[in-house]
Amino acid sequence: MTAAGIKLHPACRVRQEEFGLLFYDSRGPSLLFAETGRLLDPDYFDRVRGRGEFPAGLSAQQKQALQNFISTLLERGFLREQ
Amino acid sequence: MSNRFVEAGLSSPVNLTWEVTLACNLRCRHCLSSSAEPAVDELSTAEALELVAQLHQDGVFQINFGGGEPFMRPDFMQILAACHARGMMTCISTNGTLLTPERVEQLSRTRLVAIQVSLDGAQKSTCEAIRGQGTYDAAINALELLARSPIPTSINTVLTADNADEIHALQQLAGQLGVTLRISRFRPSGRGADNWEELRPSPAQLVAFSAWLADNQNIRTGDSFFSLTSRERQGLGLNLCGAAKLTCCVGPTGKVYPCAFLQSDRFTAGNLRQNSFKEIWDNSEIFTSFRGLRIHSCEDCQRFDQCHGGCPAVAYHLKDDIEGGDPECLERCVTSIAAANAKESAA
Numbered sequence: 433m434t435a436a437g438i439k440l441h442p443a444c445r446v447r448q449e450e451f452g453l454l455f456y457d458s459r460g461p462s463l464l465f466a467e468t469g470r471l472l473d474p475d476y477f478d479r480v481r482g483r484g485e486f487p488a489g490l491s492a493q494q495k496q497a498l499q500n501f502i503s504t505l506l507e508r509g510f511l512r513e514q
Numbered sequence: 515m516s517n518r519f520v521e522a523g524l525s526s527p528v529n530l531t532w533e534v535t536l537a538c539n540l541r542c543r544h545c546l547s548s549s550a551e552p553a554v555d556e557l558s559t560a561e562a563l564e565l566v567a568q569l570h571q572d573g574v575f576q577i578n579f580g581g582g583e584p585f586m587r588p589d590f591m592q593i594l595a596a597c598h599a600r601g602m603m604t605c606i607s608t609n610g611t612l613l614t615p616e617r618v619e620q621l622s623r624t625r626l627v628a629i630q631v632s633l634d635g636a637q638k639s640t641c642e643a644i645r646g647q648g649t650y651d652a653a654i655n656a657l658e659l660l661a662r663s664p665i666p667t668s669i670n671t672v673l674t675a676d677n678a679d680e681i682h683a684l685q686q687l688a689g690q691l692g693v694t695l696r697i698s699r700f701r702p703s704g705r706g707a708d709n710w711e712e713l714r715p716s717p718a719q720l721v722a723f724s725a726w727l728a729d730n731q732n733i734r735t736g737d738s739f740f741s742l743t744s745r746e747r748q749g750l751g752l753n754l755c756g757a758a759k760l761t762c763c764v765g766p767t768g769k770v771y772p773c774a775f776l777q778s779d780r781f782t783a784g785n786l787r788q789n790s791f792k793e794i795w796d797n798s799e800i801f802t803s804f805r806g807l808r809i810h811s812c813e814d815c816q817r818f819d820q821c822h823g824g825c826p827a828v829a830y831h832l833k834d835d836i837e838g839g840d841p842e843c844l845e846r847c848v849t850s851i852a853a854a855n856a857k858e859s860a861a
Contacts, residue, residue, distance in 0.1 A: 443603075456575040461576070
């Protein structure tokens with residue numbers, strides 16, 4: 433059995449801002465401001481990713497923070513599992 | 515919503531209103547832009563397509579098309595196709611009269627469009643008193659057509675004194691049709707200014723509507739009623755004016771404004787025939803002033819954190835004072851009702 437992947441919901445978009453990532457959900461519409469700085473590029477969400485698949489070179493602490501962040505995005509509907 | 519990030523300024527709007535034409539086949543009494551004939555020198559097809567490319571490049575997530583009646587523009591489907599080819603989300607505000615099965619079928623091929631059909635009363639007579647003869651049936655036909663498609667569709671109703679008592683019936687009608695209900699605020703611009711006193715909801719109607727919204731959290735308002743937001747709806751949308759911070763408006767001739775209700779020379783932020791959208795968004799003095807706008811007269815109000823002074827456009831149109839605080843905010847409505855009651859008791 434393969435682990436579920438995650439992807440940006442089709443109704444959502446994301447872009448880089450100075451503070452980090454800005455997520456937009458056209459269904460609300462609603463916004464999510466994520467103070468991620470340059471930790472994660474918006475392109476990361478362009479394709480299906482494994483739950484623990486992050487860019488190389490991150491510390492364990494950064495990876496944990498991103499795991500929590502991904503969980504929040506899933507809960508809020510910006511990402512979906514597939 | 516994090517006001518801290520919004521007030522610091524975003525690299526581009528998250529969405530914007532683009533009034534693609536002033537041409538309209540209706541003469542609605544509340545029309546915000548007095549639409550009728552097309553404006554002189556509206557953006558050409560090439561200019562419109564160039565704007566789509568710029569907005570995509572700038573990272574704008576969604577374009578909300580209005581007018582006028584957008585489908586009056588012969589190249590409107592081409593403009594939409596250019597947005598969708600770039601993955602940009604779109605929403606069309608239409609009176610529904612020009613929606614054909616062919617157009618709906620064509621639009622159904624993309625998952626990037628939502629449509630709002632204007633309907634200003636659950637009763638035919640209420641709607642047509644505002645929008646004109648034949649508009650009710652035309653809107654219902656369009657809504658039925660859209661409801662059979664995969665396109666997310668809503669009824670868009672402008673709250674007025676005439677239809678305030680029909681909002682619940684409109685919600686039921688939307689449910690019967692299989693669409694959602696969106697309610698917009700009536701503002702005194704365009705023909706709406708000419709008919710303001712007659713059509714404006716009373717303070718009692720606005721207070722009742724605020725309470726109704728609190729009980730019906732699935733109703734969308736396009737954030738146009740944040741001045742009336744109850745505690746129950748806090749967190750569902752904006753708690754401040756998003757003009758020039760999260761959104762803005764492009765007019766039919768390429769002029770850019772903070773919002774659709776402030777389309778006048780005084781509030782022109784720039785012209786796309788002279789500057790790129792990015793240059794206007796980043797450098798316009800009007801936009802800079804809106805980003806720094808603080809409604810100090812409202813800061814002591816108990817509801818300040820919920821609306822931050824409300825809609826500057828309404829304050830401007832009614833008091834000629836952009837910083838004057840929204841004259842129709844929930845606090846002022848409640849105060850006004852209490853004052854009227856006290857006066858009545860004393861008499």
